[in-house]
Amino acid sequence: MAASQWYAHSPILIWGGGAIGGCVAALLARAGVPVKMVDIVADHVQASRTGGLRIEGPVVQCTQRVDAATPAELRGRHDCILLAVKAQHTRAALTQLLAHLSDDGVVVSLQNGLNETLIAGSVGAHRTVAGCVNFAADYLAPGRIGYGNRGALKLGELRPGLTPRVTALAELLRAFDGDTTAVPDIWPFKWGKLAYGSLLFATALANEPMSESLADPQHRPLFVALAREVIGVADLAGVQPLGFDGFDPAAFRAGASAAAAAHSLDRMAQHYRHSGKQRSGVWRDLAVRQRRTEVDSQMGEIVRIAQSRGTNAPITEQLIRRVHEIEERRRDMARANLVEFAAAVQAWAAP
Numbered sequence: 067m068a069a070s071q072w073y074a075h076s077p078i079l080i081w082g083g084g085a086i087g088g089c090v091a092a093l094l095a096r097a098g099v100p101v102k103m104v105d106i107v108a109d110h111v112q113a114s115r116t117g118g119l120r121i122e123g124p125v126v127q128c129t130q131r132v133d134a135a136t137p138a139e140l141r142g143r144h145d146c147i148l149l150a151v152k153a154q155h156t157r158a159a160l161t162q163l164l165a166h167l168s169d170d171g172v173v174v175s176l177q178n179g180l181n182e183t184l185i186a187g188s189v190g191a192h193r194t195v196a197g198c199v200n201f202a203a204d205y206l207a208p209g210r211i212g213y214g215n216r217g218a219l220k221l222g223e224l225r226p227g228l229t230p231r232v233t234a235l236a237e238l239l240r241a242f243d244g245d246t247t248a249v250p251d252i253w254p255f256k257w258g259k260l261a262y263g264s265l266l267f268a269t270a271l272a273n274e275p276m277s278e279s280l281a282d283p284q285h286r287p288l289f290v291a292l293a294r295e296v297i298g299v300a301d302l303a304g305v306q307p308l309g310f311d312g313f314d315p316a317a318f319r320a321g322a323s324a325a326a327a328a329h330s331l332d333r334m335a336q337h338y339r340h341s342g343k344q345r346s347g348v349w350r351d352l353a354v355r356q357r358r359t360e361v362d363s364q365m366g367e368i369v370r371i372a373q374s375r376g377t378n379a380p381i382t383e384q385l386i387r388r389v390h391e392i393e394e395r396r397r398d399m400a401r402a403n404l405v406e407f408a409a410a411v412q413a414w415a416a417p
């Protein structure tokens with residue numbers, strides 16, 4: 067199957083044209099792929115289809131006119147929908163997009179978390195493809211996206227095995243990033259990103275850049291304990307997380323040396339040191355957008371899975387509590403949060 071098959075009948079829909087969707091929409095359009103970006107932010111839609119969508123930052127700078135619509139303006143059915151809304155907006159987006167997905171079409175999740183279960187429940191498992199996304203971007207203003215740094219982009223079927231369609235989807239997305247790969251088992255990467263993401267949620271308790279917090283020796287007991295807990299829940303779910311972009315799950319497992327974890331955290335810090343995006347999307351939701359984060363959808367799911375296996379995930383629960391306190395303006399974002407959290411984790415671990 068050729069990548070062009072996905073847009074032989076209708077443009078590729080990019081549902082949610084913010085940081086991730088906007089980057090993909092602009093750069094696919096720039097490569098000559100027919101795309102249509104769908105977003106609820108009318109000003110952003112209008113700017114992107116008239117003056118163009120501007121991509122800023124160290125990776126690429128361009129202004130690309132992108133065909134765009136609000137959900138209400140959209141007509142017709144499409145074979146490929148790249149879904150890039152925040153996890154908590156997935157259900158609403160699915161309700162809107164269902165009528166626009168062709169019978170043999172697919173929804174590809176370009177999201178963090180385990181939204182594929184929800185997507186499959188709505189459009190059917192046979193029309194769902196999973197993604198693991200780690201490039202960094204920010205929605206800056208209507209018609210303006212910052213592309214901070216390149217990062218892993220992997221696609222896979224819900225069931226193990228490489229299919230022609232997922233191979234063709236990866237080929238399609240190589241027009242966005244040439245290193246995009248189709249993998250025979252996506253779940254180790256999805257869980258790898260959840261463990262990685264737990265560290266990003268933790269760094270968002272502070273105002274410092276990700277690279278600074280990840281490299282700070284005082285925070286490391288917290289990062290190691292947190293990642294180890296998430297990896298433990300993945301084990302219970304029958305998945306052995308895999309790493310990318312400096313994150314090495316094996317280095318956080320019980321029995322691994324402190325030096326191995328330190329090396330992995332140093333490499334993660336290095337990944338962001340020269341990025342145009344110095345702070346995570348979680349930090350941006352809290353500090354700039356001043357809105358709820360994806361913590362319940364992403365970290366909450368880890369707690370729910372642990373509980374369904376008869377155990378718990380206490381450090382993740384404490385992380386969620388602290389993020390909620392910042393969301394509700396009951397806690398300031400400060401380095402002291404990480405220092406205090408690391409000390410608490412060490413105290414719980416003490417015999």
Ligand SMILES: NC(=O)C1=CN([C@@H]2O[C@H](COP(=O)(O)OP(=O)(O)OC[C@H]3O[C@@H](n4cnc5c(N)ncnc54)[C@H](OP(=O)(O)O)[C@@H]3O)[C@@H](O)[C@H]2O)C=CC1
Nearest residue numbers: 082084085086105106150151155159177178199202203205
């Ligand atoms: N940003 C990043 O660097 C990375 C993000 N991710 C993940 O990618 C996913 C997308 O995140 P990101 O791009 O940052 O998010 P953004 O908020 O930047 O973009 C999402 C866009 O979708 C819009 N939207 C919300 N609901 C709908 C809807 N029903 N239909 C159409 N559009 C809608 C949003 O509008 P509004 O703002 O009004 O809600 C927003 O414009 C998340 O799961 C995130 O964790 C993964 C790796 C890196």
Ligand SMILES: CC(C)(CO)C(=O)C(=O)O
Nearest residue numbers: 200201202203346347348
């Ligand atoms: C930091 C990043 C971009 C991963 O590289 C991310 O996942 C986020 O901001 O949510």
